[in-house]
Amino acid sequence: MAMAKVKQNVVIKGTKEGLVFHLDDTCSFEQLLEELREKIEKSHQQILTGPVISIVVKLGMRYVSASQEQQIREILKRRGNLVVKTIESDVMLKEEALRDKLASQMRVYTRTVRSGQVIRHEGDLLLLGDINSGALVMCTGNIFVLGSLRGTAHAGCEGNKQCIIAAHEMLPTQVRIAGIINPVPDGQESEEMARMGFAYIANGRLAIEKMNQLHKIRPELGRFVI
Template sequence: MVKLKQNVWIKGTKDGLVFHLDDACAFSDLLDELQEKVHNSHQQILSGPIISVVLKFGRRYVTAEQEESVREILRHRGNLVVRKVESDVITREEALQDKLSAQMQIYSRTVRSGQVIRHNGDLLLLGDVNSGALVVCTGSVYVLGSLRGTVHAGAEGSGEAIIVAYDFIPSQVRIANVLFPDSLEAEQIKRMEFVYLEDNHLIKAPMSQLHRIRPNLGQFVI
């Protein structure tokens, strides 16, 4: 007797149930099998109080309508609550966002007091950041000039971001959610330094150490 391939696997965890949904079969076949298991063959394990559910679609791209059709089948049981939906496929919007985040913007002027510069990705500033100016980036910030204002790199939580400046005398610098604690005196200034995040602390180092501390930055050289 040939055993038919399953399109739906239901696995129990300490947090509830995980529904593994085959990403290669026809979507209509997936719905049919899900309907059968939820309302007939698997009633025993699906009965009882409220059960938290995670849906895993694998490499299948699922539209909002398709996701809703799966949710609707589970909703009819009354006690199955979808807590999370996981997919290994990203949407076009997410792909575009990743592409934009990987791009470096070049800004060739001084950022003056009162000005705010925001960028999604890395930013190369060919000029100074004056006191009272604010620069916010989701990636790293490279300042080919004096940094006297405020810079926030990794603004969406990236701990791999760095802040580089020719003259490093900022009002404030932040990477992710961590502030650099020290106010730097003029005699402490050294040419071409950068700040990076390690163990939830910001550390200042000379540019000669960049390749060792952040080797994944590639061949970008100031």
């Protein structure tokens, strides 16, 4: 009669970068620590011996507190050659869920942003008004201005390089997407791009195009811009 296979709460797999520790997310935390200690100190000494090894710990759908995470790290540190790169959980915290929700929302402002005023928004912003010279609008997402952009607009302010800045009248003091700043064009180029233009990143630099090119350059925005 075949013996029942004992479930492992800690599974260790090798990768090109090092080792991945898959920790079961259904057993008790105490059981998890007990098996982790046993494998670190006894049964798996052979594969855990040698030069420095990078470790990724995957928790699955288990949430651990800061103190519990520290307990896992302390056990792994008992072998001096194990370096914990990350401890990853598939659980989304309430704060993370709220941040993602805010980032997916488009906020609508129906006012003019005057000189000296600053507006910051998580997600996309649709402004039904003007951004005057001396004003600053910052968003983690895209900025759409159904009016004149004469001040400073900063889209993707947390690093999203796929964002755009679009305006009915594009005469900004400065436009910035992620960490890239565009020098304000002057002369004929400025006049050509002034009406119904948008700024975006192309080949690592900011470019400005007429609005009728938006569907070609950022087709995914079709659901927001008509």
